[in-house]
Amino acid sequence: MAIRRRFDPTRALQWGFVVLLSIAAAQVVWWILDEVRHTQKLHDALIAEYEVEVQAARAMLDRGTPATEVSDLFPQVVFSSGPERVAVNPRALAELDDDRIRRLRRIGWEGAFFLLVLVAAMAVLAQALHQDAQLRRRQQNFLAAVTHEFKSPLASIKLSAETIALRDPPPDKRRALVERLLADIDRLDAMIGNILDTARLEEGRVQLQPERVSLAAAVRALAEEVGPRAAAAGVAFTAEAAPELEVQADPIALRTVLRNLVDNAIKATVANGGGSVRLEAGKSGAFVRIAVRDTGVGFAAPESHRLFEKFYRPGDELRRKTRGSGLGLYIVRRFVELEHGRVSAHSDGPGQGAVFTVLWPAPRGERA
Ligand SMILES: Nc1ncnc2c1ncn2[C@@H]1O[C@H](COP(=O)(O)OP(=O)(O)OP(=O)(O)O)[C@@H](O)[C@H]1O
Numbered sequence: 555m556a557i558r559r560r561f562d563p564t565r566a567l568q569w570g571f572v573v574l575l576s577i578a579a580a581q582v583v584w585w586i587l588d589e590v591r592h593t594q595k596l597h598d599a600l601i602a603e604y605e606v607e608v609q610a611a612r613a614m615l616d617r618g619t620p621a622t623e624v625s626d627l628f629p630q631v632v633f634s635s636g637p638e639r640v641a642v643n644p645r646a647l648a649e650l651d652d653d654r655i656r657r658l659r660r661i662g663w664e665g666a667f668f669l670l671v672l673v674a675a676m677a678v679l680a681q682a683l684h685q686d687a688q689l690r691r692r693q694q695n696f697l698a699a700v701t702h703e704f705k706s707p708l709a710s711i712k713l714s715a716e717t718i719a720l721r722d723p724p725p726d727k728r729r730a731l732v733e734r735l736l737a738d739i740d741r742l743d744a745m746i747g748n749i750l751d752t753a754r755l756e757e758g759r760v761q762l763q764p765e766r767v768s769l770a771a772a773v774r775a776l777a778e779e780v781g782p783r784a785a786a787a788g789v790a791f792t793a794e795a796a797p798e799l800e801v802q803a804d805p806i807a808l809r810t811v812l813r814n815l816v817d818n819a820i821k822a823t824v825a826n827g828g829g830s831v832r833l834e835a836g837k838s839g840a841f842v843r844i845a846v847r848d849t850g851v852g853f854a855a856p857e858s859h860r861l862f863e864k865f866y867r868p869g870d871e872l873r874r875k876t877r878g879s880g881l882g883l884y885i886v887r888r889f890v891e892l893e894h895g896r897v898s899a900h901s902d903g904p905g906q907g908a909v910f911t912v913l914w915p916a917p918r919g920e921r922a
């Protein structure tokens with residue numbers, strides 16, 4: 555199916571402005587060149603005029619007109635004792651030169667200023683258009699991913715529910731079906747949670763309430779939640795955090811960050827045919843360093859910053875091995891930043907695993 559691009563008046567207006575600004579910039583360049591040429595022409599014409607005056611003065615002197623009369627008639631002419639007898643007043647020539655330089659300087663400054671303003675406006679507009687195009691592409695990718703993410707668990711829920719309703723399976727089969735139902739519902743729930751979190755972050759509606767939180771307890775709760783799922787998918791999940799380790803965090807933000815990082819690590823490891831995911835935590839100055847290391851598909855080094863952008867998922871939607879919408883790491887970054895922490899990603903390359911490191915502020919009073 556061919557997709558026709560809808561006419562977007564704002565975009566058309568922005569492009570219209572880019573065209574107008576380009577024309578205006580070209581006009582300014584033309585104006586500068588024209589003014590420079592005009593100034594030079596004016597200067598040459600005055601010099602020629604002075605020369606004519608000198609010739610006329612000389613002719614009048616030849617005819618015996620008194621020097622005072624000649625001098626009154628041609629104020630720009632001076633008398634000299636040499637064979638020429640008259641010449642253009644050097645002061646008049648210097649004034650002419652000064653005037654020319656002043657004019658050229660003014661044209662230079664004014665022209666450069668207008669050009670700078672126009673070029674800056676074009677750059678800002680072009681940058682906005684470029685970012686807009688990128689965001690559109692990512693949103694289209696996001697829409698494709700989200701549609702798939704919603705459709706597949708819904709289809710699976712429908713199948714499980716129909717099987718239970720129509721076939722009345724034996725208890726063990728029924729239990730397996732119910733577990734699958736719950737897993738699918740969890741998947742939908744996580745997805746909707748991500749979309750809602752993103753919307754709240756975008757609108758600045760997120761009010762975090764940082765408090766002293768036991769990292770060990772948060773990690774234990776996470777291990778209980780994802781451990782069985784990881785094991786079922788052939789991934790060994792281990793988590794290590796000293797019992798006394800605490801962070802200054804909003805508990806929900808902390809849980810969301812840890813869950814997203816571990817979830818990603820498990821997905822990447824499953825896509826690499828299984829392996830291990832390890833969460834480690836330890837004090838690091840005023841922070842607690844939390845590292846989630848996996849033996850998954852990894853990524854190319856230049857991707858490490860882009861992964862945290864909204865909707866960004868490397869590759870294209872049809873060929874990607876893992877499911878997702880590209881919101882998880884964006885939410886992670888925003889939450890960590892709101893908590894005054896830092897997050898970074900590292901991989902030695904595709905197929906080499908990855909490590910995501912969060913520096914989370916330690917509780918106040920414990921910041922060595
Ligand atoms: N541990 C990892 N190893 C390799 N690639 C990763 C890892 N974590 C994230 N990525 C890459 O970064 C991309 C963005 O991750 P993010 O969590 O933002 O989105 P997602 O997992 O695709 O979807 P969502 O989290 O919204 O369900 C992923 O699609 C994946 O390609």
Ligand SMILES: [Mg+2]
Nearest residue numbers: 818878882883
């Ligand atoms: Mg994710």
